[in-house]
Amino acid sequence: MTRIQTIETRDLAQSAVNGCGECQTSCQSACKTSVANQLCENSDEKDA
């Protein structure tokens, strides 16, 4: 039986291969007070 289920995630080591800097500035997006919830529009092509 399988006791471990791996959730699909972006591989952080692989994400270092290329940073384009085009993502949104974290603090501007909503809260202004308190990086995880930023999206990368290039994650597929950048990591390929």
Add this chain to the structure above:
Amino acid sequence: MLHQYQLNGYNIVLDVFSGSVHVVDEVAYDMIALYENHTAEEIIEAMLKKYADREDVTREDLTQCLEDIAALEKAGKLFTKDTYAHMAFDFKKRVTEVKALCLHVAHTCNLNCSYCFAAQGNYHGERALMSFEVGKQALDFLVKNSGKRKNLEVDFFGGEPLMNWDVVKQLVAYGRSLEEPHNKKFRFTLTTNGVLVDDEVIEFANREMNNVVMSLDGRKEVHDHLRKNYAGQGSYDVVVPKFQKFAKLRGDKEYYIRGTYTHHNTDFTNDVLHMADLGFDRLSIEPVVCAENDPYALTKEDLPVLLEQYEILAKEMLKREKEGKGFIFYHYMIDLNHGPCIYKRISGCGSGTEYLAVTPWGELFPCHQFVGDEKYTMGNVWDGVTNTALRDEFKLCNAYARKDCETCWAKLYCSGGCAANAYHATGSITGTHAYGCELFRKRMECAIMMQVAKQTEKVE
């Protein structure tokens, strides 16, 4: 580094440096915890003893589970080593490109909110409105210093930016005129208390603003307790209908209802749910930023209550989503597949380097929370960043610059946290705001749990 935690019936294992997330049963959860410091035989014996009453826990099964763990380790999805530290210190060598400005178009406000970090809008200084000329120069400065970056961000902030609305509209038009000649794309945002919102503001903002942040603290009695006008009247009844119309007419465009919670509403989940019940579906609520002796400051005794509230909120959101009444909560909005790359996770919010605040007089500060503190003046929009030593300090302001972050599993989710919060809590931008860290870690645990729940289609 691993982080293992149990929440909402899930046993979750986060492999910090690969970003991998595993959901496991209790046997594998225990085995992974023992894996690095025990032999295979020790682990098997411990499990056979602990789960002696379980027929499914056999030597053969446990051996297979150990092989699965070893395979994940070999694949770089468990017990991954930290190979990123050198990147954090390479940042100082990088050419600085500015990509975002917080334009303080109004250092004045039509509300008198007790907890305002901006001291009722004037940032402990004179009341002032930014002129078009200063704003225009700020946009020119941004374009000139943005290098090859295409996406540029400008937030109209205050104080209350709608008190300088004509200048905001002129600056948007000027920004648009710069896009094609310079191959840039402006992303304008507006943060407002809502008092001056009218049909004309809504129409313009819904056409030109990529995001609108509307300040509402939740339940009427909570909102009105601290968000009053200068006559001492609460603003809830004035702003809620305007925000409802604003949000409804925004269609698919981004907005956030953004609240602040304090010592007076540590049951803030009720405020978030109140926002949702008002018809809003993009929500955010933040802990108050203030001095420790303020009457509304969060206390040590509040902390366990707040941590539990985040869990209650996560579970309620999963329940509502299943009922077709889901909403977005900013801090739970993580995408495990398309989240930020490692460079973004290390470099953080970019304050003092790629993100700067501009005062009505054109001075530059590392971010909106440093405005008014003369020690943190960085230059101005005519001469650019002249305090390059301060900029270099901010370049290295990340998770790897903070001793407290060395053993923290969440450092690649917060990148060391907010420099301003650290400064106000410890006197150093490379300190840590321990209270905020506790809240952040809980939010990340909840956010990851929600992703696990959605991907395993198991809503408790």
